[in-house]
Amino acid sequence: MPPRQPDDAKLDRIVAEARRAAAQREAGYRERALKMYSWVCGRCGREFTRANVRELTVHHRNHNHDDNPADGSNWELLCVYCHDNEHARFIDHVRGAGYELAAPASAPATSNPFADLRAMLAARDKG
Secondary structure: OOOOOOOHHHHHHHHHHHHHHHHHHHHOHHHHHHHHOOOEOOOOOOEOOOOOHHHEEEEEOOOOOOOOOOOOOOEEEEEHHHHHHHHHHHHHHHHHOOOOOOOOOOOOOOOOOOOOHHHHHHHHHHO
16 A cells, blocks of 8 residues: 555645634733733742743733733733632632622522422322
């Protein structure tokens, strides 16, 4: 069996898609923040390199992920552990202040699927 020849058109499509994805990521706020700030956790001071930068996250100081000013004033870099801790502290603060995090409760159910269950079981036991 002869060796398979690579499909150049397919390889070109894969490379082009990888380049598009890289450009799209680079335009995102995470990539902008990584270029703007040093790779150090803003809470614990842990330093990061290319080998472990995936563990460094962008935290939105005002907790609004849609607020991404070009100057990065709403961002800080936090390691995944400090980021989780920050969000847990925020949730505790919001709950302690009596704010509602979840959507308001929906209207109660108007039907009871078990309404006739007792009668059906009684009829079954008799029969």
